[in-house]
Amino acid sequence: MDKSEKIEKTLNSLDGAARAKANPFLFEKIKAGLRDSGRKKSSNARVIFATALAVIAAVIINITVWTSYTNAVKQQTGGKQNITSFAEKYFNSNTTYNY
Amino acid sequence: MDEKKLITELTAGSEIAFRDLVDSFKDRVYNSSLGILQNAEDAEDISQEVFIEVFNSIGKFRGDSSLSTWIYRITITKSLDLIRKKKRKKRFAFITSLFGDGEKNLKELSDFNHPGVEAENKELSAILFKAVRKLPENQKIAFTLNKVEGLSYKEISEVMNVSVSSIESLLHRARNNLKAHLNDYYSNT
Numbered sequence: 001m002d003k004s005e006k007i008e009k010t011l012n013s014l015d016g017a018a019r020a021k022a023n024p025f026l027f028e029k030i031k032a033g034l035r036d037s038g039r040k041k042s043s044n045a046r047v048i049f050a051t052a053l054a055v056i057a058a059v060i061i062n063i064t065v066w067t068s069y070t071n072a073v074k075q076q077t078g079g080k081q082n083i084t085s086f087a088e089k090y091f092n093s094n095t096t097y098n099y
Numbered sequence: 100m101d102e103k104k105l106i107t108e109l110t111a112g113s114e115i116a117f118r119d120l121v122d123s124f125k126d127r128v129y130n131s132s133l134g135i136l137q138n139a140e141d142a143e144d145i146s147q148e149v150f151i152e153v154f155n156s157i158g159k160f161r162g163d164s165s166l167s168t169w170i171y172r173i174t175i176t177k178s179l180d181l182i183r184k185k186k187r188k189k190r191f192a193f194i195t196s197l198f199g200d201g202e203k204n205l206k207e208l209s210d211f212n213h214p215g216v217e218a219e220n221k222e223l224s225a226i227l228f229k230a231v232r233k234l235p236e237n238q239k240i241a242f243t244l245n246k247v248e249g250l251s252y253k254e255i256s257e258v259m260n261v262s263v264s265s266i267e268s269l270l271h272r273a274r275n276n277l278k279a280h281l282n283d284y285y286s287n288t
Contacts, residue, residue, distance in 0.1 A: 018215035022129035
């Protein structure tokens, strides 16, 4: 047989081939797969929920800390203002006293 | 059960309808994925994944195509995804082997024997399947659906969502490419 005949014969070697048969227990394997994928989905949902809770808690804590910090700064600034106005009132005033 | 009734029952989650569907389509799904993947274990895994996808997505099936066309499309998509995943793994294994993991050899695909091929054609079909592996994706799909699964040009055009003339052209190019690969093979043996 020459090369071109061999090539033709090879190209036609699938002619008349029957369809391969699937595993007869495929349905049971699919059912098991569906059960497993259901379990995986619910454990993924728990992880996502826990992560979301952790992020929300971190945001709330940060907001609380930031609010407390800004309030503390305001109080300090308010105190400084009191001292400054006290100094202006008693050391810069034109009031004279004759002793 | 007629197709419309089957889809209604599947959407309602009927196990009987799902079993009917699996029984009707399992050989088609398995045979198609086997032709593309050329590995029985992989084809069985993909067959399971296809039916799980069908079960989970039946609610999204719009009926633009027939149920069989839709199932063939899922089969091809999942089979090609697996081939691409294996290629990526192979590339990664090659790179790690350059860094001293010389113990592992890249596993070459062994000769594939399709169980449905007639005995006198087994050896030649194994050579043909080796050449099919080298085809571009679209040509590989068209050739496999035509020669392994026995679909008509019209059926293949519906699965691949292209015109019949595109399928004719794909198969013509596939045949020419296969001839070239086989010519090289027979010249070197």
